Amino acid sequence: MAALQFELVKESTNGGARAGTITTDHGVIQTPIFMPVGTIGSVKAVTQQQLKQDINAQIILGNTYHLYLRPKMEVLEAAGGLHKFMGWDRPILTDSGGYQVFSLANNRKIKPEGVIFQSHIDGSKHLFSPENVMDIQRTIGADIIMAFDECPPIPSEYDYVRKSMDLTHTWLDKCFNRLAETPDKYGYTQNLFPIVQGGLYKDLRKASCEYISSKGAVGNAIGGLSVGETMEEMYEFTALCCENLPKDKPRYLMGVGTPWNILEAIDLGIDMFDCVMPTRNGRNGMIFTSQGVINIKNLKWAKDFSPLDPGLPNEMSQYYTKAYMRHLFVADEILGLELASIQNLSFYLWLVGQAREHIIAGDYSSWKTSMIEQISKRL
RNA sequence: GAGGGCGUAGCUCAGUAGGUUAGAGCGACAGUUUGUGGCACUGUAGGCCGUGGGUUCGAGACCCAUCGUUCUCC
Numbered sequence: 001m002a003a004l005q006f007e008l009v010k011e012s013t014n015g016g017a018r019a020g021t022i023t024t025d026h027g028v029i030q031t032p033i034f035m036p037v038g039t040i041g042s043v044k045a046v047t048q049q050q051l052k053q054d055i056n057a058q059i060i061l062g063n064t065y066h067l068y069l070r071p072k073m074e075v076l077e078a079a080g081g082l083h084k085f086m087g088w089d090r091p092i093l094t095d096s097g098g099y100q101v102f103s104l105a106n107n108r109k110i111k112p113e114g115v116i117f118q119s120h121i122d123g124s125k126h127l128f129s130p131e132n133v134m135d136i137q138r139t140i141g142a143d144i145i146m147a148f149d150e151c152p153p154i155p156s157e158y159d160y161v162r163k164s165m166d167l168t169h170t171w172l173d174k175c176f177n178r179l180a181e182t183p184d185k186y187g188y189t190q191n192l193f194p195i196v197q198g199g200l201y202k203d204l205r206k207a208s209c210e211y212i213s214s215k216g217a218v219g220n221a222i223g224g225l226s227v228g229e230t231m232e233e234m235y236e237f238t239a240l241c242c243e244n245l246p247k248d249k250p251r252y253l254m255g256v257g258t259p260w261n262i263l264e265a266i267d268l269g270i271d272m273f274d275c276v277m278p279t280r281n282g283r284n285g286m287i288f289t290s291q292g293v294i295n296i297k298n299l300k301w302a303k304d305f306s307p308l309d310p311g312l313p314n315e316m317s318q319y320y321t322k323a324y325m326r327h328l329f330v331a332d333e334i335l336g337l338e339l340a341s342i343q344n345l346s347f348y349l350w351l352v353g354q355a356r357e358h359i360i361a362g363d364y365s366s367w368k369t370s371m372i373e374q375i376s377k378r379l
Numbered sequence: 380g381a382g383g384g385c386g387u388a389g390c391u392c393a394g395u396a397g398g399u400u401a402g403a404g405c406g407a408c409a410g411u412u413u414g415u416g417g418c419a420c421u422g423u424a425g426g427c428c429g430u431g432g433g434u435u436c437g438a439g440a441c442c443c444a445u446c447g448u449u450c451u452c453c
Contacts, residue, residue: 039415061414069416099414107416120416151414195414226413234413254414261413276415283418284411299408329418337418 001025001184004144004191004218006250006271010360016242016269019359022219022250024143025188026083026091029058031250031271032355034262034348035093037279039063040070041086044279045337046345048087054316055345056353059090059143061274064136065097065128069119073139081141081186093274094142096133098149098168098195099255102227110150112167130174134182134192141186146221147175149195154228161199168197169211176215193252195223196241205237209244220245221252222270226261235264242269259288259351260372266355267368273352278344283337285329288347292377294322296340301326308339314346351375 004024011018022029036043036051038060043051051057062082071085079085082092100117101108107118114129130148137145149168152161172194179192194212198204212220222241225234238253245251252272253265262273278288287294290311294301301322308325309317320339328336351371358367 037415044415045418063415066416093414095414097414100416102414104416146414149414221414223414252414257413275413277413280415280419281412284420285418286412295409297409332418334418 001188003189006219006248008248010362012267012359012364013362015267015365016239017267017355017359017364018269018271019356020250020271022091022271024059024091024191026089026143027058029091030353030356032262032266032352032359033058033272034352035059035061035272035274036345036348037061037063037274037276038086040066041082043341043345045283045334045341046279050342051088051345052090054314054342056349057090057345058349060088060092062092062094062140062142063097063100064094064133064140064146065100065117067094067140068097068126068136069121073136076141077139077185081139083141083186091144092142093144094137094140094146095254095274096137096146096148097128098146098223099151101149102151102153105153110167112170114148114171115150130171131178134175134178138179138182138185138190141188142190143188144191144193144219145179147172147192147194149197149223151197151224151227152199154200154224156199158199158201158204161197161201162204165197165199165204165208168195169208172212172215191218193217193219193221195221195254196245197224199224200229200233200237202237202240205240206244209241213244213246217249219250219252219272221254221272223254225253226255226257226275231261234261235268238265238270239268258376259348260376262348262352263355263368263372266352266359267365278348279341282340282344285340286344287325287340288344288375289317289379290347290350290375292375292379294379296322296325296336297329298326308343309347312343312346312350314343314350316342317346 007021009019020031036057101115109116114127117126133148148171150164152164194215194217196208196212198208250271253270256273257275285297287296289309304322307318308320358364
């Protein structure tokens with residue numbers, strides 16, 4: 001089996017946007033792509049069949065930290081990896097748990113050799129090091145695995161961010177070494193993506209990009225954004241990273257974002273995205289549609305019997321009405337969570353598919369401007 | 380018929396020894412959510428405190444009457 005390959009299909013002439021294909025041992029991904037988040041082996045409220053048939057997800061995410069705690073490695077190993085365990089034969093990417101260093105800040109301690117986490121489930125303590133995070137990701141068996149990094153909050157002091165970045169770089173070397181020492185477990189290739197850090201400091205970001213680029217990885221990720229900065233800062237630093245990361249490798253902007261964030265970042269040269277927003281916000285009643293954003297709990301939808309999203313080709317978006325969706329949410333019905341998740345993910349996947357088509361057609365920038373205006377409206 | 384309990388926000392109820400603009404939970408309405416611990420979080424509106432008298436500087440609290448409701452006994 002072969003390492004991940006990235007092929008550029010088309011590049012914009014008046015921006016950084018590009019269309020490409022990523023080939024993995026579990027199939028091809030057409031970029032730019034959005035990857036639904038399935039932290040513990042489940043894209044919450046959505047079945048694998050729906051992911052394929054309704055949403056057209058090409059790759060999904062898992063999370064090392066969460067899968068390690070549940071169902072635990074012995075189960076995943078016995079199952080033959082996460083693909084078989086959850087019944088998903090398309091590509092999977094696992095995040096390393098680096099983000100949990102940030103999001104579970106109250107329950108961990110950072111040391112040079114790794115991070116000691118206190119489990120949010122039973123309070124037990126676990127050391128996550130670059131080495132054992134690689135081992136864990138070997139057992140989970142994702143096609144793309146992420147380096148173990150530290151994601152400092154924004155704002156953070158320069159000295160802290162610099163030290164944190166150095167630590168992330170040191171850990172990166174250890175990740176590569178460990179991966180080289182250990183064989184693929186399930187007969188297909190696992191590909192390590194390093195992660196750029198450096199906070200909101202241009203010199204650090206640039207240095208991090210250079211260091212990450214020097215590793216010659218098959219793909220590269222930008223971390224440490226969408227953690228408290230303004231939208232302008234996020235775009236500025238995304239642009240800076242794109243300029244300083246290899247052109248011929250996929251670029252993954254971690255944790256981003258809103259639909260309009262994604263369209264802007266595509267224009268800057270990003271190929272891959274993931275975000276909990278379509279699923280988590282969907283479960284809280286925020287519906288993304290091709291016409292704009294809906295808070296489905298609002299009274300104004302109570303008697304609106306128009307389709308949830310008349311602009312999507314997706315069957316579910318045509319079949320159910322806004323009024324029915326509001327009813328499901330007000331009544332706290334489980335089906336509402338499911339339909340909202342499917343709608344939002346369908347929309348995200350539709351949107352990046354449209355972006356790809358317009359990149360190939362050569363009119364991405366003008367399309368992007370009008371599309372952002374349309375989809376960011378509050379309905 | 381006799382005796383007792385209870386009437387405070389849409390609902391369920393708190394309201395200390397009578398002391399400024401009467402509170403909570405739920406519900407309603409709205410806002411937030413960016414490499415997912417947490418169908419979560421934040422806010423706003425909504426009350427002649429059943430009604431009418433009285434005591435008092437001051438009553439949701441005390442007294443009288445009245446209406447409603449509920450329980451026990453005959």
